[in-house]
Amino acid sequence: MSDGRKRVVIENVKPEIGGGAFPVKRVIGEKMKVEADIFSDGHDSLSARLLYKKSGGRTWKEAPMAHIENDRWRGEFAARETGNYLYTLAGWVNHFATWQRDLQKKYDAGQDIHVDILIGIGLIKEAAERAPEKERAVFDESIHLLSQEKEREKIILHALSEELRGVMDRYPDMRDATRYGKELPVAVERLKALFSTWYEMFPRSCSREPGRHGTFQDCEAVLPEIQRMGFDVLYLPPIHPIGKTNRKGKNNTLQVTEHDVGSPWAIGSAEGGHKAVHSGLGTLEDFRRLVGKAKEYGMEVAMDIALQCSPDHPYVKEHPQWFKWRPDGSIQYAENPPKKYEDILPLNFETEDWEGLWNEIRAVFLFWIENGIRIFMVDNPHTKPFRFWNWLITGIKAEYPEVIFLAEAFTRPKVMYRLAKAGFTQSYTYFTWRNTKYEIREYINELTTTDAREFFRPNFWPNTPDILPEHLQYGGRNAFMMRLVLAATLSSSYGIYGPAFELLVNEAVQGKEEYLNSEKYELKNWDWDREGNLKDFIARINTIRRENPALQTTYTIRHYNIDNDRILAYGKNTEDYENIILIAVNLDPFHTHSGWITVPIRELGIDPLQPYLVHDLIGDDKYIWQGERNYIEINPNTSPACIFRIRKRLKRETDFDYFM
């Protein structure tokens, strides 16, 4: 029977992930909107506040909450530092607000309000007692004014004033306030967690001399070109020594020659394991130099961490307890019956020595952090326990809040979401296989309008070393361009596996979505300037992303209607509508399509009677539109997409440059 007078209820708080077990994710400065059902019994007016602070901090900051409708309230804040924040809510019955509301009604109905004014004076006196000494004068003045019985007009004007309400709201009666029962976590990360542009490449294929194994130094030579294309993350597959035992040959075959280089994911040899560098690529020193050079070009190097071992990995001898052993004395290799992956041994997370294993993996991450790495791409995290990831990522981020973890998990939806909850900054997605208008819209809605938007940051990839999707196999150059624009404008983080992507590599293993002669099993010597390459187009798209803040978040996306099912239209804008982007993509790489698009001009603040300028940032064409419905036509052979910037202030000048 405690707190019997706490009448306000706070429930159905959003966001609240897993009942508060997992943090909501934000980057610095990104709005954190919090909603809740807040109500009490009866008909009194209420007030509510959103409280937030850095985790471990002593005092709560306050943001006001406002009633939206149907007992739903909303408030917001934005964090200014990386690290963990907490938020909670408070709500209380506001007797003074109730009094003002009712007084207004009584006064309007011509009723005697003499006693009501006395009640109000009582409320003001109580507030005065809550206020510090130096503020009391304001209250005394109000009380004096309301006590001038003859000045009825003056009394009512003051009693109902916003000014008096404001003074009273500074010292509310919160004795019986309800505090929401939980303090909910927010993980605040740096901007790149939300807005990043990834380029994946195999260092060993960077040599320009046919047949020679590429090195970190060769990588340095291609940095300017990658920078010119506009990428800010350079992501390398595993750089560790590769096992010899059961090594796979070209095209993942069992026929191996001594020239075969093996898969970088078969990690570990006599040379070393996860903390070592493949000698063919260079030394640890060379690697650190590459990391430094990349930085000069505005790029961070992301490392691939694959928690698995070749049979030659030092762990096998040093920590046999981390592997499964079969009754015949052999070691358990990876399998997906009836398929066998004999060049790869999984780590056994059910080992009695799981603490030893966890600590060693943590040591691997810390080793590379000490060597300058702040972005990790984690290979198949879904085959390692969620608890492990939560422990690992939480621990590392406590010390290095700037570290970014990308989950390379193509698996079942709930497993992918759980990895994000466990702490992964970004995640691979199903974008790679979402091609039709319906599929893309449904998937975007799932990512941006459900709880997932609060903890799952998508990273869209049109291709990866593991996946050459069917539409890239058959759709030609236009399909590559179309998928690039989709990835780059639907999601604020995206990446490509190059140079296979910009060189339009589209030969697949028969009947599969795998690259024929995949780089995973052999060296390549790419002609980086091959005719028809997409480098300029990619550079253009990434420039548009950099110059338009609307494209630097995923979550503001809205679908637009257009009367053609082969054209996908959507928009993003900054909260102040200074930057409005409208994207229209022809999903058919073979034919020209056209249609009438519906622009939500009311929401965008466009006068229905005034023309407005739409500027296609890809082709640099400008069009004058008016009203809601406008015509577009997209010939995929010119460009399979338009990225329009909408500029509102058309003043009927002839010079378009006038428009901002």
Next chain:
Amino acid sequence: MSDGRKRVVIENVKPEIGGGAFPVKRVIGEKMKVEADIFSDGHDSLSARLLYKKSGGRTWKEAPMAHIENDRWRGEFAARETGNYLYTLAGWVNHFATWQRDLQKKYDAGQDIHVDILIGIGLIKEAAERAPEKERAVFDESIHLLSQEKEREKIILHALSEELRGVMDRYPDMRDATRYGKELPVAVERLKALFSTWYEMFPRSCSREPGRHGTFQDCEAVLPEIQRMGFDVLYLPPIHPIGKTNRKGKNNTLQVTEHDVGSPWAIGSAEGGHKAVHSGLGTLEDFRRLVGKAKEYGMEVAMDIALQCSPDHPYVKEHPQWFKWRPDGSIQYAENPPKKYEDILPLNFETEDWEGLWNEIRAVFLFWIENGIRIFMVDNPHTKPFRFWNWLITGIKAEYPEVIFLAEAFTRPKVMYRLAKAGFTQSYTYFTWRNTKYEIREYINELTTTDAREFFRPNFWPNTPDILPEHLQYGGRNAFMMRLVLAATLSSSYGIYGPAFELLVNEAVQGKEEYLNSEKYELKNWDWDREGNLKDFIARINTIRRENPALQTTYTIRHYNIDNDRILAYGKNTEDYENIILIAVNLDPFHTHSGWITVPIRELGIDPLQPYLVHDLIGDDKYIWQGERNYIEINPNTSPACIFRIRKRLKRETDFDYFM
């Protein structure tokens, strides 16, 4: 770093109300289906169990859970006693199931399974150690069988057998099982909590002598008639002494004569308060006799508890601290500015003496419980704190689990739901104002397909003493019949305010949904047998409800398509499909409507090529239908609705009585 090997995740458990803060509601024997996302990292097979027990009980009962799809699992149980139950979940990696699954694949691919069999034997040995001594023989036999190296066929047959799986599943390796972190509550009530038929009547209007104040004895005389109509709850407005100060006259006016009887909701006079009986109705002894007589007629008496006082209530003098006092020394009456209700004083739940107030109210409920009452209808619970209700109802039900509380709250949706969460057994609803097909379907969906279905039990009322809805004012007899069928078949609990309902009283205060010359302010002498009354029709509908278990729950309802927006069609069935009811209601009281209805025959188990019988239980007409689409036509002047029972086993006999 504890529990590092617990790989299974259990999340998104449904039902789980307010994170487990509030119980799910069920009646004895009612299925409790529990779903959760259950998955682990990797690709191992999992097992899961639903655990439940009576609160305070020592051992958990187990129900199996099965995978549905997309990592969603489901299990169910039904409670056998009233009171509080708890449920939770457990999930674990089932290495033996994984082994069987993989062995099958390897065997099918013709691979050597020698080592795999050895691994299986190891798993069986481990299980044997978990089993009690007397069960070990079964395991030894399996091990022996699998060790007969030459009997390859026998080995594989046994290794993959359901039988072996069954034995192993009895002693699973649950060392690293994940237990869901919460024990979630279920409040189990008696059947009437779910299925009840209410008749509200003013005892003071039961006299058959014009002008004489009716008594409890007069009520006894009408019991047979109410029983004949099929009601099982007789609900009486407040029976307490009525205040004299500021008493309201007829039609809620301020002109009062000494003959005016006042509103029963202005509770308390010199005669007594909430524990006293209005002397005009009889004595407490008379009341107890009425309760006993009602029982003989199969009815429970429900009491109206209105927590408010007339200015003459003894509390005002005995507990002045329970009221608000104004600065001029007067007591605060109820108001909704600019309206004033000077005959009613609200209790002030913000009083310093809230504990005294709470305890006294509890004493009021207990007083009536001791006098034989087990059903309370609580007037305007939404103007008293939720915490109070939760404390009161939880406390009373701990001692008297059979007590039913109906919340007479017509207020905002979230407030109504919160009252249900706080403990109210049933609740008033917006049904009274839901008239069109769209409105009704949307509302039914909200009540039966959202979380509300787990804790909010609707009670549908076509009219109440406070509300004569517009469609009853204008729609005539057909509208009364139509609304009755809707209430009685959409919801398993419903009620009418009679005899105003069955006598088709439809005169309202001009422009309002209030009864003209309302019984709330004056005595009535009803002609209970007035021509055109609906007593037979009501009796028929209530008989149908009693005879058809499908109608005894609200939550199985499904909408059926029909190509006429004036006809609402829906169905309910028992889980075994033995009782299938299809209801079609013509929502237009003035015109005949017809249309083609789509019957989901596949789901109902009806052969598309075989005819089936539909028997209209209202008109006793029988029709032979076939396939999905069938024609219906409803003339509201005959009956505004059909309640079809579908009988499947049509054998083309001429005698329909053959059909069960």
